[in-house]
Amino acid sequence: MSDLIKKLLPAHLKTLKPYESARRLFSGEQQKLWLNANESPFANQYQLDSAHLNRYPDCQPQGVVQGYADYAGVAPKQVLATRGADEGIELLIRTFCSPEQSHILICPPTYGMYAISAESCNIGVKTVPLRSDFSLDIDAIKACKDQVNLIFICAPNNPTGTAVAGEQIASLLEHFADSALVVVDEAYFEFDPASNWAAQLSQYPNLVILRTLSKAFALAGLRCGFTLANPPVIQALLKVIAPYPIPEPVAQIAAQALSEQSITHMQQQLSELQQQKQRLIEALSQWPIELVGDDKANFVLFRTPHKQGLMDYLVSRDIVIRDQSKQLGLENCLRITLGNRPQQDRLLAAMADFFALQEQQA
Numbered sequence: 001m002s003d004l005i006k007k008l009l010p011a012h013l014k015t016l017k018p019y020e021s022a023r024r025l026f027s028g029e030q031q032k033l034w035l036n037a038n039e040s041p042f043a044n045q046y047q048l049d050s051a052h053l054n055r056y057p058d059c060q061p062q063g064v065v066q067g068y069a070d071y072a073g074v075a076p077k078q079v080l081a082t083r084g085a086d087e088g089i090e091l092l093i094r095t096f097c098s099p100e101q102s103h104i105l106i107c108p109p110t111y112g113m114y115a116i117s118a119e120s121c122n123i124g125v126k127t128v129p130l131r132s133d134f135s136l137d138i139d140a141i142k143a144c145k146d147q148v149n150l151i152f153i154c155a156p157n158n159p160t161g162t163a164v165a166g167e168q169i170a171s172l173l174e175h176f177a178d179s180a181l182v183v184v185d186e187a188y189f190e191f192d193p194a195s196n197w198a199a200q201l202s203q204y205p206n207l208v209i210l211r212t213l214s215k216a217f218a219l220a221g222l223r224c225g226f227t228l229a230n231p232p233v234i235q236a237l238l239k240v241i242a243p244y245p246i247p248e249p250v251a252q253i254a255a256q257a258l259s260e261q262s263i264t265h266m267q268q269q270l271s272e273l274q275q276q277k278q279r280l281i282e283a284l285s286q287w288p289i290e291l292v293g294d295d296k297a298n299f300v301l302f303r304t305p306h307k308q309g310l311m312d313y314l315v316s317r318d319i320v321i322r323d324q325s326k327q328l329g330l331e332n333c334l335r336i337t338l339g340n341r342p343q344q345d346r347l348l349a350a351m352a353d354f355f356a357l358q359e360q361q362a
């Protein structure tokens with residue numbers, strides 16, 4: 001770091017580590033099979049009309065907001081479109097927390113961006129680890145009353161793939177009714193439709209739901225997500241959001257993705273992925289692998305004593321999965337994102353070769 005940068009960079013950013021994605025580690029390599037970031041293996045076609053690219057887009061493009069409201073079964077005034085759910089996370093933190101004073105609460109092992117966003121804004125992070133069965137430690141969370149402004153609950157949880165019991169979320173919403181927003185991150189709800197809190201919005205003024213087009217909708221490259229909440233929450237977020245967060249091409253594609261026909265297509269791809277999930281889980285059972293957590297999302301988490309060897313071997317075969325072993329309680333755990341059938345064939349063939357080599361060496 002240069003002297004100038006050292007002098008200018010605030011203390012809380014000096015130690016901050018950026019989000020570690022394989023895209024940063026191995027950027028630009030096209031022949032690789034990416035099974036690391038919970039993206040969809042399907043790439044769908046869209047039309048672009050460039051007639052209005054000379055104009056700034058609407059802050060909240062009406063076709064996108066209405067389309068998502070219809071899909072989620074909520075009113076347009078309960079929807080905020082953002083640059084991915086990640087921007088929703090950051091907006092909630094910037095809007096409802098004060099630097100050096102407020103805290104968010106997270107329940108690790110969980111999605112990494114809650115803590116990174118908070119730390120980049122100099123907001124404190126209280127952690128209440130999941131219990132050994134990956135359920136919420138409700139009493140420990142409730143003991144943080146009046147100490148936290150936002151509680152992030154990832155449901156289904158990434159990277160454990162576990163659902164969160166509805167009674168647990170309801171009891172938090174009630175306990176924190178006058179002191180904190182409970183943010184239910186439903187990035188994977190399409191893979192577990194029971195994990196859907198949208199219909200409860202009008203019942204709980206402190207409920208916030210995060211959604212995304214990056215996972216089941218197969219549009220991670222689009223960067224489009226949604227925050228669902230009651231109008232007072234949405235109005236507050238609109239104070240902080242950039243004036244033109246949704247680029248015109250993004251709005252056009254998102255509106256097309258939310259058409260009835262595209263939603264039907266998405267659901268077909270979803271059921272294909274659910275089949276591939278069963279196939280992957282069955283195939284993994286032939287090796288010294290212990291499945292960890294549950295399979296409510298589009299990935300499988302497992303533990304193996306060969307964690308590093310397997311990870312390195314797959315990289316040597318141009319297959320990238322995700323090492324989760326640094327997460328709390330997930331020693332020796334790897335996570336595989338579901339692929340389509342040929343991708344999973346390629347993965348399973350490589351894994352078979354790896355475990356055959358292990359046996360030879362043993």
Ligand SMILES: *Cc1c(COP(=O)(O)O)cnc(C)c1O
Nearest residue numbers: 084085086111158187212214225
């Ligand atoms: C992928 C993911 C997100 C981020 O979604 P984007 O819309 O791509 O920003 C948010 N939360 C969880 C739990 C995720 O896994």
